[in-house]
Amino acid sequence: MKHREGGVFYKARELRKNMTPQERKLWYCYLKDSGIHWNRQKVIGGYIADFYCHSAKLIIELDGLHHYSIDGQEYDTLRTKIINTYEIKVFRFLNYEIDNDFKNVCMKIADVACERMA
Numbered sequence: 001m002k003h004r005e006g007g008v009f010y011k012a013r014e015l016r017k018n019m020t021p022q023e024r025k026l027w028y029c030y031l032k033d034s035g036i037h038w039n040r041q042k043v044i045g046g047y048i049a050d051f052y053c054h055s056a057k058l059i060i061e062l063d064g065l066h067h068y069s070i071d072g073q074e075y076d077t078l079r080t081k082i083i084n085t086y087e088i089k090v091f092r093f094l095n096y097e098i099d100n101d102f103k104n105v106c107m108k109i110a111d112v113a114c115e116r117m118a
């Protein structure tokens with residue numbers, strides 16, 4: 001797969017280089033060393049998932065302000081519907097939760113990932 005400028009794989013690579021503060025916190029303070037293999041900005045079905053665990057068939061999405069608009073919500077609904085056809089669960093957290101309830105977010109992720117791998 002080539003990383004052509006403007007393509008989804010190029011965009012995923014750019015997003016990995018330029019993580020949001022919340023993505024950076026979740027990656028470096030938990031997911032990277034959680035004992036479960038996670039990918040950052042993984043392309044699935046033409047969409048880019050924030051974090052993806054293949055063994056759990058689980059996507060973690062961190063939702064910022066653009067997810068609150070009507071267009072953002074419609075896009076997220078369609079995107080989740082398409083991703084679910086791959087039997088992948090999408091688990092969403094608000095950036096607020098990463099900033100203010102990080103320990104609980106990590107526990108929820110661990111619980112869901114372990115449940116799906118069982």
